[in-house]
Amino acid sequence: MTSQQAPTLFEQIRKSDENGNEFWSARDLAKVLEYTEYRNFKPVIKKAREACKQSGQLVENHFVHLHEMVVIGSGASRELESARLSRYACYLIVQNADPAKEVVALGQTYFAVQTRLQEIRQMEEYNRLNTEDEKRVFLRGELTRNNLLLAEAAKTAGVVEPIDYAIFQNHGYMGLYGGLDAKAIRERKGLKKSQNLPDHMGSSELAANVFRATQTDDKLRRENIAGKDRANQTHFEVGARVRQTIQELGGTMPENLPPAENIGKIGKGSRKRLR
Template sequence: MNKSDMSTRLTKKTMSLFESIKHVDKNNIEYWTSRTLWKVLEYTEYRHFLPVIDKAKLACENSGQRIEDHFEDILEMVEIGSGAERSVDSVKLSRYACYLIVQNADPSKTIVAQGQTYFAIQTRIAEVQQMSEYQTLTDEEEKRLFLRTEMLKHNSLLASAAKDAGVIDNRDYAIFQNWGYKGLYGGMTANDIHLCKGSKKSQKILDHMGSTELAANLFRATQTEEKLRRENIKGKQHANKTHYEVGAKVRQTIKELGGTMPEELPTVESIKTVEKKKRKLLDFPKSKNDK
């Protein structure tokens, strides 16, 4: 078995592991508990896991979320031997809470790194699926328009986070963006991507991406913004390194899931052309039968 096969198999095993400890409440909402998660994340004692939960709660609050929406103190029954059980303090955790926990857990543990990838992907997928606008989309063009709009919004948020980290002027920001592309595209800069895709430098790369490639870049942007803010990263070099690392992690995830590398995805017509077509359809005079 080669290294790639081992990575894929391990990833599937990890996904099954985190899914196996998931619960669903009476309202059909999924959740995990701290009493099962600490063991999976290989902490020697539960008390050593409690500071990680506290850090995750702080990160939740700093991100503008209500702690009580994601962390709920509960009593949980655990086995104490010979089939007996007793009630212990535990925390009911949302998927987002688990995501924050693994981001603040011991990064030297392999299972923690895998958990970071798992919960980051699943949290983002859940966010997109929960968007009522996205659920109604029926074709590729509509998905592109939706995701391109999301990219505009989140690139603005990413620029703000980068500025707070010390990426101030336009030249520095262009360098910062290149590091993100290099991570996601296997070392390729924006100019390299233009050459690979056969597009002109005057054209915006994102305007010629299909929905799959846009989704990968959206994931890169949202995760980098969150990481810059969550870890209060300062300095241009540290910000660039963070953007590269997040891009590389998204690329690795695509590889492990058997997806197509972004640079290998086809270049499509400009999103501007799609927007014009949609506007024409909306403005086209209705026939009598359409009234």
């Protein structure tokens, strides 16, 4: 299974009910995550349900126990135990699945990005925003905050010197922007060396970079990544997976998005409304 196939598989097994609500079958997800026997997958679901409870969510909203018809070896069908899973349930499951499997690592990034996207869309503060400028200011603040957390995680991993951190950041950009580093992105967008990239990103591009920063931070801490080379590779891989998710959703690649006006020139009215 290649890294190009895995995100597509997660979307391929996504289902919708008669009301248009998306969900995943636990048995389908188990197969994608390479659990050959469902009984070995059930403990993972149990851990995910507990994590859901601990997060303050109603388990019943995300995990619905049911039976579904499954084709068995003889070609006949049999009603077997399964569960209807929300996107958040899938996120918790991949966080508790076998991390040694490549497809699990891909799933962790895929569902984390998707879950984060839903969170932003559902945030009361974000939903009050009416203009592109307001969204840009909000997401620019999110990126600044998450970059600070990412810098702390990178330092713990061994990225200490300023030059090393610049290299680390470029690896994230190269993953997300199809191989382009910060200099190449500026050239592509017609920006000067002195112009700060995030200050000229529109809301979609800022959101993609927020996802990149949050998921790299999470992965560095969760897996106790140590060493500059491993940290750089991790940042690149997460950036590439965020890119794959954008492609999966039919979005525009970030390097093809036009540069926006310097965020510092946005009227004070937009900033005041966010306070």
